Amino acid sequence: MxxxxxxxxxxxxxxxxxxxxxxxxxxxxxxxxxxxxxxxxxxxxxxxxxxxxxxxxxxxxxxxxxxxxxxxxxxxxxxxxxxxxxxxxxxxxxxxxxxxxxxxxxxxxxxxxxxxxxxxxxxxxxxxxxxxxxxxxxxxxxxxxxxxxxxxxxxxxxxxxxxxxxxxxxxxxxxxxxxxxxxxxxxxxxxxxxxxxxxxxxxxxxGRQPATVRTTHRTAPDVRPPFERTITKHTHQTHCIIGSRACGIDDPRRLPLALLVNILGGPSANSLLNVVVREKHGLSYNIEASYTPYTDCGIVATYFSCDHGNTEQCIELIEAQMRRLRTETLTPRRLSMAKKQFIAQLAISLESNEGYMLGTGKSFLLHEEVDTMEQVYAKIEALTAAQLAEVAEEVLGVDSKLIYR
CATH class of the missing domain: 3.30.830.10 (Metalloenzyme, LuxS/M16 peptidase-like)
Structure with missing residues (x-):
């Protein structure tokens, strides 16, 4: 450090x-x-x-x-x-x-x-x-x-x-x-x-503030069965989230999951969902996948908005890409490209000193240590296709759905 x-x-x-x-x-x-x-x-x-x-x-x-x-x-x-x-x-x-x-x-x-x-x-x-x-x-x-x-x-x-x-x-x-x-x-x-x-x-x-110690403790949420729900909002578009519970900040699966989600629906134009749903079929302007880790659990969510009549087709295409990640192992070339892209995105995001300061502070708060960016890059480079496939099977297999219409 x-x-x-x-x-x-x-x-x-x-x-x-x-x-x-x-x-x-x-x-x-x-x-x-x-x-x-x-x-x-x-x-x-x-x-x-x-x-x-x-x-x-x-x-x-x-x-x-x-x-x-x-x-x-x-x-x-x-x-x-x-x-x-x-x-x-x-x-x-x-x-x-x-x-x-x-x-x-x-x-x-x-x-x-x-x-x-x-x-x-x-x-x-x-x-x-x-x-x-x-x-x-x-x-x-x-x-x-x-x-x-x-x-x-x-x-x-x-x-x-x-x-x-x-x-x-x-x-x-x-x-x-x-x-x-x-x-x-x-x-x-x-x-x-x-x-x-x-x-x-x-x-x-x-330093002059009196020392105090927290006596309360957080409780991890219970695992709940998958659900599907449609809520009438009278919106001009359908808004939908497909997602599931995921691993938390301290889980060793966190990094392979973050890379996997970036491949699925990260900010780049060549993410699987952007290529298939937006570019190939022209069904959605807004589509993305995200991973939010908490201390003891997390959430993976894919969000999209589209015309009401295109909802089911979008869901089918999204689920097909998730199934692809669960059943098809990434080729060495595809994995190498995904790692390079992910590392570059991290590096660019940390060009902001303010963002860097907030990120290191949160990491130090939770872990008492902070990896240098070189250490983070080395961990990403060490990830294998088998690790990503294993995480995909665990996280992308059983999903819940929420739809606003």
Whole structure:
């Protein structure tokens, strides 16, 4: 790990830094707490908490939080997933300490004033309405809710308006006290800053927070039988997801599955689904396959939209390509090309220093280590056609379907 510098503050907060030549610095506090850590009455609270962080602290009012870095030309933002909450900032290199101080201020000293929270609820209600107006986005959450029904993962991140109306500052404080513990935090950074300086800045602004340890534990969702469901949405097009449960982040099958999904329906124009469904038959403008790993499980999903009358043909073509991957071993040439393509896509995606910083921080949060890109490339090159066929048989064989019409 000589590409990275890592450290641990006395209160348990971990840090990881990568030094690069750039006038711009990126940093983030990544917390291992998301919507799957909510109690039943708290659905939507992790996302609401993320918004509430920007509504004022013991030192700053809401407008001062929002203007602190923006007045310097920088950016401050945050996002929530099912498993983590991230507050991140981008600044010029010389303003890095200001970014770290601001992130620490809103993460540990937010006051959650009632008036600001009530106003923000209206913003989130509008966000929920916008989401509901996008069937291409909504269908993913609906499908995942069905696939993981009854589990921590079986509810969407935004939550509902009725629950949102009940939330207040005390609810946020209870949630963060239970889940935003220092042993579940990583401060990740990247920029042309000496590692010793980064650690000193982190210690100054994050190290004084009292040490806390999470006492709750996540439970892996039970395996549910496949399902097929059609929901009437009166949309101009049919929207469909075909998918199944898959392996999690720590599973050794994760990498061969990621390569397999990229071959099936990755972003390139020569993916199997794009070639067959879009280019050869002209049935769909939007078609893709994705793999989303969580800590203890995952989901593989193929999504497409098409004219209502073409739905069944699209499904037949997709299932034929999945069957092909299960029954036909990739030739050495095809496998070599797929590996090269996948490696190039990863390399290009990591040209973004911000993306690199967020990815390494999440990896360090979960695994206490980060592979260099050379190590990742070597692991991809070592994959065999037999491994991909085995994973295809396990994951692409039994699928569930959800259709919006």
């Amino acid at each position: 000589n590409e990275f510098t890592t450290y641990r503050l006395p209160n348990g907060i971990r840090g990881i830094h990568r030094c690069v030549r750039s006038n711009v610095a990126h940093c983030a506090l990544i917390v291992n707490a998301g919507s799957r850590d909510e109690l039943t009455a708290e659905y939507g609270l992790a996302h609401f908490t993320e918004h509430a962080f920007f509504k004022g602290t013991q030192r700053r009012r809401a407008w001062q939080v929002n203007c602190r870095l923006e007045n310097l030309g920088g950016e401050l933002n945050a996002f929530t997933t099912k498993e983590d909450t991230t507050i991140h900032a981008t600044t010029l290199r010389g303003d890095f300490p200001k970014a770290a101080e601001l992130i620490a201020d809103i993460a540990f000293r937010s006051t959650f004033p009632d008036r600001e929270l009530e106003r923000e609820k209206e913003v989130i209600c509008d966000e929920i309405n916008t989401y509901k107006d996008s069937p291409a986005d909504l269908i993913y959450d609906t499908f995942e809710d069905m696939l993981f029904e009854g589990s921590e993962l079986g509810h969407n991140i935004l939550g509902g308006k009725k629950a949102l109306a009940r939330f207040d500052g005390n609810a946020i404080r209870r949630f963060t006290a239970r889940t935003h513990t220092t042993d579940q935090m990583v401060f990740s950074s990247i920029g042309n800053i000496a590692p010793q300086t980064v650690e000193a800045v982190a210690d100054r602004y994050f």
